[in-house]
Amino acid sequence: MWRLIFLGLIIYLLIVFFKRSTIGAKNDNKNVKKDVPASEKEIEAMVKCATCEVHLPRSEAYLVNGDFYCSKLHIPK
Secondary structure (H helix, E strand, O other): OHHHHHHHHHHHHHHHHHHHHHHHHHHHHOOOOOOOOOOOOOOOOEEEOOOOOOEEEHHHOEEEOOEEEOOHHHOOO
């Protein structure tokens, strides 16, 4: 019985070893762009919705009469 357990463990370890070695080889060959550190990323200003006071990036906000809104539903008519 212990021989079957030992054989199963050896087979499992071999499978894990070969999977890791093939994954590592694939990642080495790709020209994957690494994540840019936070200091080099463009930092976008956050604005607050005049209606619900939710903060959101300025590029996603609606600017109406000098006030920012998070959605068209919050813009007063």
